[in-house]
Amino acid sequence: MGEKSDVRINEIVEAAINEFIEKGFDQASMESIAKRANLSKGGLYHHFKSKAEILFTVNMKFYEPIQELMNQIEANKSIVNGLNQYITNYLNYWNNRRRELLLYIITMHESFTNPQILELYKESTGQYFDYFELLFKKSQKMGIFKKFDARSHAIALISCLDGYLGYLLIDQFITLEKIEKHIQNTFINNIVK
Numbered sequence: 078m079g080e081k082s083d084v085r086i087n088e089i090v091e092a093a094i095n096e097f098i099e100k101g102f103d104q105a106s107m108e109s110i111a112k113r114a115n116l117s118k119g120g121l122y123h124h125f126k127s128k129a130e131i132l133f134t135v136n137m138k139f140y141e142p143i144q145e146l147m148n149q150i151e152a153n154k155s156i157v158n159g160l161n162q163y164i165t166n167y168l169n170y171w172n173n174r175r176r177e178l179l180l181y182i183i184t185m186h187e188s189f190t191n192p193q194i195l196e197l198y199k200e201s202t203g204q205y206f207d208y209f210e211l212l213f214k215k216s217q218k219m220g221i222f223k224k225f226d227a228r229s230h231a232i233a234l235i236s237c238l239d240g241y242l243g244y245l246l247i248d249q250f251i252t253l254e255k256i257e258k259h260i261q262n263t264f265i266n267n268i269v270k
Contacts, residue, residue: 082124085114085116085124086124086134088114088115089110089114089116089121089124089125089131090131090134090135090138091114092110092111092113092114093105093110093113093114093131093132093135094135094176094177094180095113096109096110096113097132097135097180097183098176098179098180098183101183102128102132102183102187105128106128107121107122107125107127107128110128110131127193129187129191129193129194129197130193130197132180132183132184132187132194133184133194133197133198135180135184136180136181136184136201137201139174139177139180139181140201142170143167143170146163146166146167146170147163147208149162149163149166150162150163150212151212156212156216156219156221157221157265157266157269160212160261160264160265161261161265161266164238164257164260164261164264164265165257165261167238168238168241168242168253168256168257168260169253171242171245172245172253175246178242178245178246179246181242182242182243182246184198185198185239202235205235206228206231206232206235207231208231209227209230209231209234209235210227210228210230210231211227212231213225213227213230213231214227220270221269221270222268222269222270223268223269223270225268230264230268233264234260234264237260237263237264238260241256241260
């Protein structure tokens with residue numbers, strides 16, 4: 078993709094974010110997203126086939142920094158410290174991006190009723206689960222972690238983090254610090270040999 082196309086995609090993504098947050102997924106339209114992005118409807122269809130594809134692309138843009146946080150886990154000298162730091166950084170990333178977090182929650186909701194979004198979402202979450210499962214298995218083989226079902230543990234960790242994010246939006250009294258330490262102890266520190 079060229080630089081000009083990347084700029085255009087970013088303009089569409091920003092327009093879509095505003096449209097989805099203001100109107101919700103069902104009420105948003107390709108036509109209104111195109112208008113916000115200063116494109117014709119046909120111009121928008123040149124880049125995206127559907128609203129679902131746009132919504133998924135928006136979420137993937139949000140996850141680019143998350144991928145970088147994942148890369149930092151193994152770059153850390155201690156896998157335990159790397160995982161604990163990931164939890165801290167992940168929670169802070171989303172806490173500082175409430176608008177994007179709201180759209181992430183909208184995407185999760187839409188995935189339950191929209192087969193196209195569900196398929197895209199299954200693929201991306203599957204890769205996420207795979208990464209942490211392999212990381213836990215590798216750490217077990219290295220003698221860092223106790224033996225446990227790595228796949229279930231990976232799914233539980235990710236589910237806990239994402240579930241907490243939803244509550245962060247609706248309960249102003251939840252604080253990151255207490256929850257962060259509890260998640261770190263439950264999913265990382267308590268499995269160290």
